[in-house]
Amino acid sequence: xxxxxxxxxxxxxxxxxxxxxxxxxxxxxxxxxxxxxxxxxxxxxxxxxxxxxxxxxxxxxxxxxxxxxxxxxxxxxxxxxxxxxxxxxxxxxxxxxxxxxxxxxxxxx
Amino acid sequence: xxxxxxxxxxxxxxxxxxxxxxxxxxxxxxxxxxxxxxxxxxxxxxxxxxxxxxxxxxxxxxxxxxxxxxxxxxxxxxxxxxxxxxxxxxxxxxxxxxxxxxxxxxxxxxxxxxxxxxxxxxxxxxxxxxxxxxxxxxxxxxxxxxxxxxxxxxxxxxxxxxxxxxxxxxxxxxxxxxxxxxxxxxxxxxxxxxxxxxxxxxxxxxxxxxxxxxxxxxxxxxxxxxxxxxxxxxxxxxxxxxxxxxxxxxxxxxxxxxxxxxxxxxxxxxxxxxxxxxxxxxxxxxxxxxxxxxxxxxxxxxxxxxxxxxxxxxxxxxxxxxxxxxxxxxxxxxx
Numbered sequence: 001x002x003x004x005x006x007x008x009x010x011x012x013x014x015x016x017x018x019x020x021x022x023x024x025x026x027x028x029x030x031x032x033x034x035x036x037x038x039x040x041x042x043x044x045x046x047x048x049x050x051x052x053x054x055x056x057x058x059x060x061x062x063x064x065x066x067x068x069x070x071x072x073x074x075x076x077x078x079x080x081x082x083x084x085x086x087x088x089x090x091x092x093x094x095x096x097x098x099x100x101x102x103x104x105x106x107x108x109x
Numbered sequence: 110x111x112x113x114x115x116x117x118x119x120x121x122x123x124x125x126x127x128x129x130x131x132x133x134x135x136x137x138x139x140x141x142x143x144x145x146x147x148x149x150x151x152x153x154x155x156x157x158x159x160x161x162x163x164x165x166x167x168x169x170x171x172x173x174x175x176x177x178x179x180x181x182x183x184x185x186x187x188x189x190x191x192x193x194x195x196x197x198x199x200x201x202x203x204x205x206x207x208x209x210x211x212x213x214x215x216x217x218x219x220x221x222x223x224x225x226x227x228x229x230x231x232x233x234x235x236x237x238x239x240x241x242x243x244x245x246x247x248x249x250x251x252x253x254x255x256x257x258x259x260x261x262x263x264x265x266x267x268x269x270x271x272x273x274x275x276x277x278x279x280x281x282x283x284x285x286x287x288x289x290x291x292x293x294x295x296x297x298x299x300x301x302x303x304x305x306x307x308x309x310x311x312x313x314x315x316x317x318x319x320x321x322x323x324x325x326x327x328x329x330x331x332x333x334x335x336x337x338x339x340x341x342x343x344x345x346x347x348x349x350x351x352x353x354x355x356x357x358x359x360x361x362x363x364x365x366x367x368x369x370x371x372x373x374x375x376x377x378x379x380x381x382x383x384x385x386x387x388x389x390x391x392x393x394x395x396x397x398x399x400x401x402x403x404x405x406x407x408x409x410x411x412x413x414x415x416x417x418x419x420x421x422x423x424x425x426x427x428x429x430x431x432x433x434x435x436x437x438x439x440x441x442x443x444x
Contacts, residue, residue: 006443007436026433032175033429036137039168043136074441081434083139087169088427092420094148098160099416102150 011063022073026062030054034062040087041080046071119335119397124385129400137166145401150416156326157408158415161333164401170330174405176422177328179316182221183411184214184235184287186321187314192306196265196297203297207239207309208321210267211290213412214282219313231276235287235311239270243299256298265305267294273308290412324418326408332398334378340393342370350394353384376404 011023026033034052042050049067066073117130145164152159162170189204196203214235222233243262256263267289274282297305316323336358342350347370351359360373380398385391407415 006440008433008440010440024437029429029433032172032180032426033433035168036172036426039137039166040139043138074437078434078437081430081437085427085430085434086139087137087142088423088430090143090146091148091165091169091173092423092427094146095160095416095419095423098148098150099153102153106153 019072019074020070021065021067022077023063023065024073024077026064028060029062030060031062034064037064037080037084040084041066041076044076044079047076118400120332120400122380122382122396122398124391137169142166151404153414153416155409155414157406158419159404159406162330162403162405165403166401170403170405172426173419173422174328174330176425177325177407177418178323180425181324181418181421182216182313182315183322183324183413184212184216184219184311184313185319186210186212186237186309187312188310190308192308193304194307195302195304196299197303198297203305203307206296207307208319210270210294210296211410211412212287212311213285213290214287214311215412216313218281221314222312229310229312231274231278233312234275235278236273236275237270237309237311238273238307239265239296239309240306241265241269241299242304243301245301260299260301262299264298265296266292267296268292269296270309290410324409324411324413325415326410328405328407328418330403330405332400333402333404334375334380335395335397335399336372336375336378337395337397338370338372338393339395342390342393343367346370346390349387350384350390353381353387353390355379355381 005027007027007029009025009027011025014021014023031054034054038050038052041047046068047066048069050065052062052064054062064077066076068076119129121128142164147161147163149161149163150158151161186208189207191200191204194200194203198206212235219235220233222229226233241262243260246259246261249258253259270289272282272284272287299305314322336354344367347359347361347368350370351361353359355378357374358372358378360371361368362371363369380396382396384394384396405419407419409415409418413421
């Protein structure tokens with residue numbers, strides 16, 4: 001693990017796209033975050049394209065591409081991460097509720 | 110059972126094609142997710158649990174599965190010092206076997222050892238020792254030929270591993286909180302004259318580092334099977350139909366002196382699709398899977414119960430998002 005490396009960087013080549021298209025590089029991330037985040041971001045109406053790739057299986061790097069029809073790509077990325085975080089919160093809440101229900105049911109029988 | 114479930118909520122497993130309605134299942138938005146998510150625990154005991162999670166997207170549930178396998182931390186033996194090994198098992202094989210022994214120690218109470226730290230402290234390491242010698246049993250009577258009668262300590266078991274507290278650990282933990290999860294794991298077999306003396310150090314890490322740190326035997330999900338009879342199946346055909354599915358899926362019921370087949374419990378079907386081998390039956394049945402109904406199974410191999418492991422996985426996923434968000438802010442201020 002190289003701690004000197006920034007966790008998120010930007011891949012060159014989109015400088016003239018008015019910040020609407022960007023490819024972000026995530027260090028120390030892979031399919032786990034990549035695919036889930038892609039699903040969330042692809043559901044936004046402003047996003048024209050969203051995709052991710054892990055270019056080499058031996059490197060823990062993930063490329064994440066966002067193209068939008070207006071908003072800045074970085075804002076879309078931040079919004080996606082926030083929504084995914086809320087989804088985790090909601091999942092945890094529902095799961096804890098279900099465990100509690102199950103345990104009370106077990107105790108009463 | 111949703112017998113009248115809408116067809117667009119299904120993958121239809123036809124004879125040579127999987128048919129699916131063109132609904133949007135590759136994206137996931139927050140309001141729909143919050144509205145549709147349902148969780149129901151079906152079974153929960155210590156090593157195993159099974160729960161239904163409905164209304165979730167494959168990408169998200171797969172993320173949880175991947176995290177359970179490779180990102181939830183546990184404690185496992187990492188360093189082994191061989192003081193004496195006279196057994197027939199080679200040092201490196203023995204060290205590997207010791208590493209795979211699951212420990213009860215709660216990883217939340219420990220820290221990760223820093224990169225390059227060779228010694229460790231009482232906050233990030235657990236020390237164990239194993240000192241055992243095989244001898245002839247002096248009390249063995251003539252005519253006894255079983256190894257357990259002939260010898261003392263003819264096998265090394267995980268219960269022979271003794272915890273050695275370091276620093277302030279003896280005040281914080283008890284032997285039964287940090288020892289091996291199972292007492293009867295066979296480590297080596299010995300004969301008189303064989304001796305084993307090793308000391309071990311356990312550290313905290315996750316499955317990505319080495320599979321021995323993975324807290325689950327398996328974490329997997331499958332879609333709920335869907336079986337629907339389009340017309341009545343009676344008599345001998347009903348029995349044939351019953352044999353095409355796993356036991357308990359199809360039941361037979363008597364009506365007006367005739368035997369009819371009834372879909373009893375599609376959940377336990379293995380989805381063998383054997384019914385498609387019966388030309389006169391295959392058009393009477395619709396086979397499918399409910400698209401967003403996942404049956405998630407977790408088997409814990411460590412001291413932590415499986416529901417705690419799942420909660421931990423969701424928290425790790427959340428942490429990934431929070432950390433990445435903080436990084437994007439740093440990144441935005443950099444550029």
